[in-house]
Amino acid sequence: MSIKQRRQMHLAAFCGQPGNHAVSWRHPLAATSAILSSSFYQEVARTAERGLFDLIFLADILALTESRSAARDQSLIHEVPFRIDPFSVLPIMADATERVGLAATASTSYNEPFNIARRFAALDHLSQGRIGWNVVTTASEPEARNFGAEAVLNHAQRYARAGEFVEVVRKLWDSWQDDALVADKGRGIYADRSKIRTINHKGDHFQVRGPLNIPRPPQGHPVLFQAGTSEIGRDFAAKTADAVFLAAQTREEAADASTTIRLLAERHGRSASDIRFLPGVLVFVGNTRQEAIEKQEELNRLLTPDAGYALLGELLNVDLSQFPADGPFPDLDVNTVTGIKSRYLLLKAMAERERLTLRHVTEKVASAAGHRAVVGNPSDVADQLEDWFAAGAVDGYTIMSPHMPGALADFVDLVVPELQRRGLFRTRYEGRTLRDHLGLRKPNPVGDDPRYLEGAISR
Template identity: 50%
Template sequence: MSHSKRELHLNLFVSPMGHHEAAWRHPDADVDQLLDFSFYKRLAAKAEAAKLDSLFFADRVSTSPGAVKYGAVGGYEPLTLLAALAVMTRRIGLIATVSTSFNEPFNLARRFASLDHLSGGRAGWNMITSGTDSEANNFNLERIPEHAERYERAREFVDVAVQLWDSWEDDALIRDKTSGIYADSRKVHELNHKGKYFSVKGPLNISRSPQGRPVLVQAGSSEDGRQFAAEYAEAIFTAQQTFEEARSFYRDIKARAERFGRDPQHVVVLPGICPIIGRTEEEAQEKEAQLAELINPEYSLIMLSNRVGVDLTGYPLDGPLPHIPLAEVRGHKSRTHLIAELAQRENLTLRELLRRLAGGRGHRTVAGTPRQIADMLEQWHAEGAADGFNIMPQLMAGGLEDFLDLVVPELQRRGLFRTEYSGVTLRDHYGLPYPESRFRQELSFGQK
């Protein structure tokens, strides 16, 4: 199979047990490792030894008694965990999910600048707006705000955060003991921002970090999400079920970015792939079937109901997915659309749909040999559907090692993936430029 000369990117989307919702019930899963820091240290070391671009941690700021009854949910807050992993690793990127709906720009900008300093320039921020009432209920809200309003707030939030990261210019620090000058005050800037959602004076109380600002990552694929991503995101995590859908999304997001005056090559598109790997195709399928046998339909319905914002628990499992009016969805519009389209396209019953979604919540699941997995990644990469992939092992126990030990070397043999890191920052790994401060002044210290 022919391929392009550019290298692909590989992130590890960390889910401690695995991305299959029943992974924690598998005989090989260690149910104690959810809060076992030694597990995360070992995982990070393995991913870094394989030269992956980054570790990525999702986050959700709510749970429920029904969810915890059947699912291994709840774990570390991502920024806290990544701060600890920053000192255990040297090169691999560290991407944390933090919501714009339930935070303030100053606190967030300070935490990410701190992580970027601690890690020597490896921080990334997955910018989400959150999408469920249960999360809103934990932050003084009865309901999650409307979709468009969440993105309006997110735009102002990100704009303010970027200004805060830029509020110290690169050469603001003088640190001259003789003169007694620590910083050039002309190169440390107040924002004096007063907007619809935020009022922030600034400057940030930590100097400019090694990357200038963390890599900005986004994961929404709705119309609002695509526009937001095209304007701000430097890496995009997306869920696509078919090659054709992935290529269409890829072309669309690159074109939108270009319309914003951005270089499309500086917008890295990374679909989620949920692999199960066997020495033979039959072995991989047997592993997948074993996980499927562990599914609890009651729990699956709770998870699907949360995802689409409609209570599905009373519907017959052997009937079709009920109609979901997408125009009325307040939460995760793009994922709801993907799920509804999948059910309709393949004429799935609710039970069959739950089985399909269990392995990756709408991301593409694939079972096969290392060569078959590599073939698929190569095709998507070479034929304009992806710049790389967010790797989401359905079962972390053994599944991560299978990917790192079997698929990554196959990709390296094909010249598709690095054998050594060529840079030290996450921007280096993604081939992204260093961003200049918006406040950059040509006047050097001491000039009148």
């Protein structure tokens, strides 16, 4: 098989602010004060594009993060407690680049389908088809309180709302046919009204007439990402996702998640090959193995004793201060975990497999939020990335950087050439859209189903 015919990795760059370690902001090379400046996001975008990444991913939270540990001094904040609104910086990143994809988180719990459909459609037009949406349901109490709710919806309710939310967004994206925009100056015709239709959606959670007040996105639908790997999260991903972000500590865990979701996708009438799996990996790379180890140790020395507790409490929405630090990782009823259930189960399995105390788990969480850490020289890192990929457990990775933007540049300069040398990664962009990069087809309009679109809009 020639190199050109070989299956190749997909790479996403996680734009952590200013890194993906709990204390990234303390690293001497981290652009800590720059995360509120446009130049930071432009540099990250250009670096990822120089490395031929499929996309850059920005997460989001809708509240100032709060520690759930009663033992912490609540008068001080020890971690970066916010993320900048992705809709503010995606246009800046798009303007600084030409090819790299751009994906952002938006919650289905505290938005409305029309707003989200319109924003992502506009960004897809402005970027010429490079946009993706990470669909999240939002599980934290501080975020709920910012939107008038005393408590978060339960797990099943969040996903029921999310499923209908995505359905409505897709209908809105398809409320314009691809050729509805005419822009014929000679004939004085801007759009063909007969090709713009209402959706008249009436469901359990939403009533939306439509149509969207912007033409169908260049990609048809911006790429949909999903990160939930609980039982209900996997089913939701199987129904809706084009790509899945996931956390896995072992190749077997990654393979189990991807295999299960592919099987579920087939039960929902989709092709198993329609979904890409991109687990998060925190990479420490140096010119030598020892240099990479020293980079990891340098950052870990900056950890405060309870930084892991703060991050773990945020992920799980559980106060862990009631459990002894040097005792076993707590065996909780998963239904009492109102945060990310799949992350709790992953960490519990890791603790049992490696015989880790709660303190050990919190230290690992502070390092990579439950994701796998890879440490070594370029060949070492490439070996470890190739292992899961060659086994078919994953389609690529979401690369998490210990500090930004410097560690991302290290990956681009050191690891990407090694992956290219092995024929595992592209040497140039072949297409222009994010769907092109990921090898995903442009979806047919859901409007082809007459249940969705009930007639041309009237004057």
